[in-house]
Amino acid sequence: MKTFGLLIACAIAACAAANDTFFIRGVDVYPVTGAEMKGVSVLVQDGKIADIGAKIVAPKGMKIVDGKGLRLYPGMIDSNTELGLSEVSAERVTVDTGELGEFMPQLKALSAVNPESEHFPVVRANGITSVMTFPASGGRGGRGGGGSQYISGQAALIHMDGWTWEDMEINRSAAMHLIYPSIASRGGRGGLANVDFADEIALLFAGGSAAGTFTEAKRNYETQVAKLTEFFDNARQYQKERTANLPGFKRDLKFEAMLPVLEGKVPVAVPASRERAIHDAIAFADREHIKIVILAPQELGKEGPELKSKNIPVILGRTEALPENQDAPYDYAESLPGEFYKAGVKIAFGTFNNEFSRNLPYNAARAVAYGLPYDAALKAVTINAAEIWGAGDKMGSIEKGKWADLMLVTGDPLEVPTQIKALYIKGKEVDLSNKQTRLYQKYLARP
Amino acid sequence: MKRLFLMGLMALAAVAQVTVIENATIMSEGAKGTFKGSIVVKDGKIIEVGDKVMVPPGATVIDAQGQFLIPGIIDCHSHIAVDGGVNEGSVSVSSMANIRDVINPEDIAIYRALAGGVTAANILHGSANAIGGQTLVLKMRWGQDAEGMIFQGATPGIKFALGENPKRAGSPQGGRGAPATNARYPATRMGVEDVIREAFNEAKAYKATWDAYDAQVAKGQHPIPPRKDLKLEPLKEVLEGKRFVHAHCYRADEILMLIRVADDYGFKIKTFQHVLEGYKVAKEMAAHGAGGSTFSDWWAYKAEAFDAIPYNAAVMTKKGVVSSLNSDDAELMRRLNTEAAKAMKYGGLTREEALALVTINPAKQLGVDNRVGSIEVGKDADIVIYDKDPLSNYAKVQKVWIDGTKYFDRDSDVSARPSKELEKKKLADQEKPATPATRRPQ
Structure with missing residues (x-):
């Protein structure tokens, strides 16, 4: 037999x-x-x-x-999905994104990918041959630690066809999904929203806000940054002890998973909505000497020169999106990719979704209508994505x-x-x- | 106040004027099909449509060379411009609640919808109840008050809802067999059917009392009128065909169920909303005369949406159901034109059939196709101009008129941005010193 x-x-x-x-x-x-x-x-x-x-x-x-x-x-390549990990988003038993725990770098999206998911043939029928699949939904962290997850796990670059997830694998660790702390978060489509100065006033008036006063929120933020920094310090200490092979050295799966990040082989993918969040995330990556990719920014602000000079790529969210602010121009989301392009930033598109992953090209087209050159839009759903996720030589x-x-x-x-x-x-x-x-x-x- | 007054004056001036739009590619969605030509607008109505038109003296002439003109887009399912929640979820039959009472004309979503070419929308109650609240049709007359937004003459509606949403309140714990504290009947599709039958059972008896009363009055008698029941009154109107039923639904079984309930009680379902499995029972829907207003490609977000297919609108159309594509969403509402284009890709509808899904078809579903939905003489001048083919992802809305009044102009919007930005900064600067840095105001 x-x-x-x-x-x-x-x-x-x-x-x-x-x-x-x-x-x-x-x-x-x-x-x-x-x-x-x-x-x-x-x-x-x-x-x-x-x-x-x-x-x-x-x-x-x-x-x-x-x-x-x-x-x-x-x-085409969708740079942010949860394909294979989530089937019917409202039915938790069919969803495998969003694990518990604060620091979970050892988790791998790849090995939870269900190759028989009905989403794969639906999405690829529209010309999408590979995607990044993330361990946490919509660029947000998991449900663990009261929503204060720092590291959600490893995002995988996969092909849209295969008998097993091993067949589908292009890069099982194309990025480490890291949620950088923010001063206050508001639910927003495709990522966390940080508070900028104008919002500080709004926050002051937001009675009942979980963060309380701005001062409290800022203190929380600093505590969280310290915690994240400590985790990286410990990982680096582990790296040293591992290299030195000291007697009594104990293997730690979390820190093992962090090694490629510390070595600059795997970038951290960080959702950063506001200008200040982008700035803070880059500053953190600089301090830690790690590679970074920014996910789902909602504004460029003055971050253009920094993103460009440091070759930090950006995964833009859907242009099929409303402006976050009431008084923003009606075509805010549509115009954003053009702004990043003009600033010389390397961009790719992600749908941050499964249901609408097949509409990836239409999000790019909408950006073209509002200022992104056509060629740049096409690159953003093909070669740029391949390069950003470390497969530019293959696809x-x-x-x-x-x-x-x-x-x-x-x-x-x-x-x-x-x-x-x-x-x-x-x-x-x-x-x-x-x-x-x-x-x-x-x-x-x-x- | 002064600004409003000025805007009113401007609106009046625009209405009184004659506007001619020339040289556009007109997708009329009417008898003339698609052609290159011009239209004349006077007193809020389209008074002439043709390859060539006479330009009346003093008319404002707009050259739309290279641009596309279509009838204003109509969204058959929206919840914008509603102040607060859309669900009166405390009871299984909330027909006494009325969206008309909670219209917020300052919702920015109205302006954004306009910027996406939408000129009218069916504003619905939520889907928490088997029989929900009363609905109404608005025109996106941004800047006017709540009363001024209402599409006068449109038949009012009522929301019904089947499936997961109305039964959710029946099991607050979510799990099977879990203790259902404060559970609200129904918790199953069986119960949803029963709630609707019970309500119409009551409504029929209520109507009979009123019919008897009306008959006596007609004979010149002076009987004591029956007591008005605000819950049953709208259902009586449904039985009389004076109020349209817009029924939220997903699965084929529940669609068929409601058709049979309606048959039994002698009323009609005007539209099935969402109706993601409409393609499975299109035959029965067509026989009943029900329309289908669906999403283009939403699926898999909940269990009852797992059999949704993007071919739904095309299949329903081919099987004789008057079909439309709606948004149910302030974002999607702004790009119903390209949603329509998806029915060309999925199911092979023609360009005209596709555009009909967001213009003349929803007009039919709301009973306003004698007024809007196509570019034809005598219809309201609800018009959209695009810079490119409206079925293309690259097209942008340039101008929108409602009743002959221009409510959106992209050039004006873009050129006003710097001054608005300045105004905002000034206001923010005024606020800053007065704001305590760390204390939350009492």
């Missing part, structure tokens, strides 16, 4: 291997990193892009895909040697009516049907 199972496994593996080699003929290629190439051919071998050009010919017997009248783009553009994570589409992928004709992950054609297309066909045919 066991041998039989193995045989089947081998057969499937062999089948998959054979399926990641093909030739797309006469297609318009939009590499993202270079100028478009009209009516060229693309050779995909062993899951990788082997050649692109007008003159290349298909090796004999190779599967040929006709790309006439279609466009080829790299698959995010159509270039020789990169994975064939490709979408074959009828037009501009950022526009709603555009249809995805075929999708490839590592050269393997991915099924575009899903729970929704099946229900559609079933009930459309109902007599």
Whole structure:
């Protein structure tokens, strides 16, 4: 029986291997990193892009895909989701984001990813081939410690298809999700909101606020920063003792998980809504000599030069969002990506969501309508995301040697009516049907 | 006060004037389809539509060359402009509560909706009760008072709700078999049906008493009038077809259930709202004459939304249900145009069919299609101009008129920003010295 199972496994593996080699003929290629190439051919071998050009010919017997009248783009990347970890957001038993505990760097989103989640085929049907999946929801921390979680765990960069989460893995530790303390938090879409000076007045009038007076809130904030700093100090002490291999050294899973962060191999991904929060988070990263990615900022303020000069990337939240303040311009969220771009900051988009992850390209398009150059928007959902999460050499553009994570589409992928004709992950054609297309066909045919 | 007065004057001036919008690509959603042409607006109405129109002397002429003109967007499900909560959740039948009493004309969401091309919206009570409160239709006349916002002549409605929301109050602990302290009937879909049947059972008897009274009065008699019941009065109106039922629902079973309840008691469901599984029972909905007002692509946020499909609007349309796409959300409300475009992607509706989902179809669902929803002679001049194809993600609303009065202009909005910013700073500066740094005011 066991041998039989193995045989089947081998057969499937062999089948998959054979399926990641093909030739797309006469297609318009939009590499993202270079100028478009009209009516060229693309050779995909062993899951990788082997050649692109007008003159290349298909090796004999190779599967040929006709790309006439279609466009080829790299698959898109959503830089913040909870895919695989949350199925029905209102039903806690189906949700695995938001663990208890204050410092939880040892938690890995990857190993809780359910490859059979109905969300994967739904999201990828819109051209998204990989995502970052975070251990805490919406850029917020877990429910532990009365909402005062500092480190939620490791966010993973995954492909949108695979038999197991190991198959899906691109980088199991693409970022450490860190919630930097804020003076007072208000529930906001896609991240924590910090209080800036103007809000201090508002806070004073906010009777019944959990933080109490501003002074109390500030004291809380300082205590929390001290606590976080102490955790990092301890982790660094652990790192030293580990290197020295002192007698009696005890392995600690939390600190072990922190080592790649301390070594600058894994960035911390920090939600920072306000200008001051961005500033504070960067200052912390500087003090600790660690890499940082800012999540879901709601304003740029004067942080542009600092973000640019320190090469700190920013994951923008949805442009399909209301302004946080009553008196902000109605197109505040839509205009924000353009502002970050103009400041020279490297940006990518995240939907901070599962339900609307498939609308990632429309969030980028909306930013284009309000000032973000088109090319920058396209990069923000492809190559920039790949680079930010440490996979820029493998994906995010159509270039020789990169994975064939490709979408074959009828037009501009950022526009709603555009249809995805075929999708490839590592050269393997991915099924575009899903729970929704099946229900559609079933009930459309109902007599 | 002075500002309001001035605004009033300006509005009056605009109405009295004749406006001609020329050279636009007009997606009329009416008999003329999509064409390049012009319209003439006078006294708040569209008086001429055509490839070429006569420009009356003294008319304000707007050249919309390269731009798109569509009828104002209508949102069939919204909770903006409501002061405070939308749920009177203490009872299973809260038909005595009325949204009309709590309209807040200063909600910034009204202006933002305008900036997204919305000119009218159905403002609903929440979904905590099997039979909820009374609803009404507003026009987004930003700057006017609550009374001035009301879409006069639109049929008032009442909210019903099926499924998880109305039964939630039945089990405050959430768990099966958990002690339900202060539980409010119903806790199941069975109970939801019963609550609605009980209410209409009462309402029918109530109506019969009034009908008998009215008959006696008609005969010239002077009987003692029956006691008015504020809970049953709106249900009586439902039975008389004077008030529309807008029923929040998700699953096919509960949609079918309500159709049969309505059949039994002799009333109609005007629209099923959300109706995420409408595609499963579109045949029964069409036979009943119910409309379906749904989301484009919301799903999986709760168990009863797990079978939602983005093809829903297209399937319902193809099966003969008057369908619309609504927002239920102050944010989504601002981009219903691209929500409509999703029905082209998912289900292959034509451009006109797609745009109808947010214009003429919701107008039909609210019984105001003789007034709004298309660019046709005699209709209210509720008009939106986009810089690009309104079904594109790159399109921005440029101007919005309601009853021929301009309520939104992107250029004016953008150019006013620096002075508003200055005004805000000045006000903040005035506040600062007076504010104690650490003490909370008593």
